[in-house]
Amino acid sequence: MNISDTKATLSFSDGSPSVDMPIYKGTIGPDVIDIRKLYGQTGKFTYDPGFMSTASCNSSITYIDGDKGELLYRGYPIEQLAVNCDFLETCYLLLNGELPNAKQKEEFSDTVTKHTMIHEQMNFFFRGFRRDAHPMAVLVGTVGALASFYHDSLDINDAKQREISAIRLIAKLPTLAAMAYKYSIGQPFMYPRNDLSYSANFMYMMFANPCEEYKVNDVLVRALDRILILHADHEQNASTSTVRLAGSSGANPFACIAAGIACLWGPAHGGANEAALNMLKEIGSVENIPAFIEKVKDKNSGVKLMGFGHRVYKNFDPRAKLMRETCHEVLNELGLQDDPLFKLAMELEKIALNDEYFVSRKLYPNVDFYSGIVQSALGIPTSMFTGIFAMARTIGWIAQWNEMIADPEQKIGRPRQLFVGSPVRDVPAIDKR
Secondary structure (H helix, E strand, C coil): CEEEEEEEEECCCCCCCCEEEEEEECCCCCCEECCCCHHHHHCCCCCCHHHCCCCCCCCCCEEEECCCCEEEECCEEHHHHHHHCCHHHHHHHHHHCCCCCHHHHHHHHHHHHCCCCCCCCHHHHHHCCCCCCCHHHHHHHHHHHHHHCCHHHCCCCCHHHHHHHHHHHHHHHHHHHHHHHHHHHCCCCCCCCCCCCHHHHHHHHHHCECCECCCCCHHHHHHHHHHHHHCCCCCCCHHHHHHHHHHCCCCCHHHHHHHHHHHHCCCCCCCHHHHHHHHHHHHCCHHHHHHHHHHHHCCCCCCCCCCECCCCCCCCCHHHHHHHHHHHHHHHHHCCCCCHHHHHHHHHHHHHHHCHHHHHCCCCECHHHHHHHHHHHCCCCHHHHHHHHHHHHHHHHHHHHHHHHCCCCCCCCCCCCCCCCCCCCCCCCHHHC
């Protein structure tokens, strides 16, 4: 973070003295105006609901350029990482700042693999949940509960302990997510296998049963791995900011990640791919698409197009192209091109990419549109979509949390407010109210 030669000057029309504020330059992206001394100098706060124009921290992990459709993890374009790396290499990169060499990759993968089992007593936690509990409710509870088992890695000021907690979270999230699914359908838990890759192991824990041998399908495993890479981090989004805010109080890493999972559970954040799939089911068939499109175009209908466009990416979502390739690969592998739901999805995609209404408004299919279709094709129920998102994003959360703890400028989060309630008043006697 370099200070710029130019300063920002804030002037007031009421004759109050103007204030100079320093400007900082990042490596890439917009400059930032340092307003930390604004209140002390002027007695005023800034007002920015949703923090749309506020940089809450400095970070060297992930960079997004929404206008260019660019997503970088530690400087590497997502298009290159998704093609040339697996998920655990991406985890190593996000945590450590550099891609691993062959030896580092082997050691990191081995360490993560050997931490995938959870404490046997955790099994009792699941019995306390209703069978129809949402997997995200189960994950919020069980991830938070991990702090009660791993007292040896809760000192957040010890870099080694932070690293151990990071490994444990990356390793155990797939196990807990798969257990949440198995519990919901009344099947026995499948213990992780050390001979399988990270993504293959999750597929095994999700879909294997003790009655027969589970056959790993490399195409499907690769598809899941790509989903995880594409969702691993996304800069200072709502759940990442939640993790940072929780961590700023000194809370333990398991509590912070549980907070992130709770935030991700919201339909405006992690539920977008589930909403896109539900939309396809509501449309029902290819014949119903024209009528649906007309409703979307009618502002008074209240019908929304889910899985298209993006709040940050203004021209295209760089992850969508990669997920589209995977989507078609999976549908071909499983022979699902003629399945009514997937046929409908592909027809809607075709219309959206060619219809002037969508093209002019940049309502392109985004990563959520394709990832919902892929997960459905893999046999993953919609209730598990956000759980898999949480599994992927855990590495981003823990990398951001780790960076925050080590940042000497970090303070406990404490947003300000514009108070619009009643001024001071006296409490009247009860017979006068």
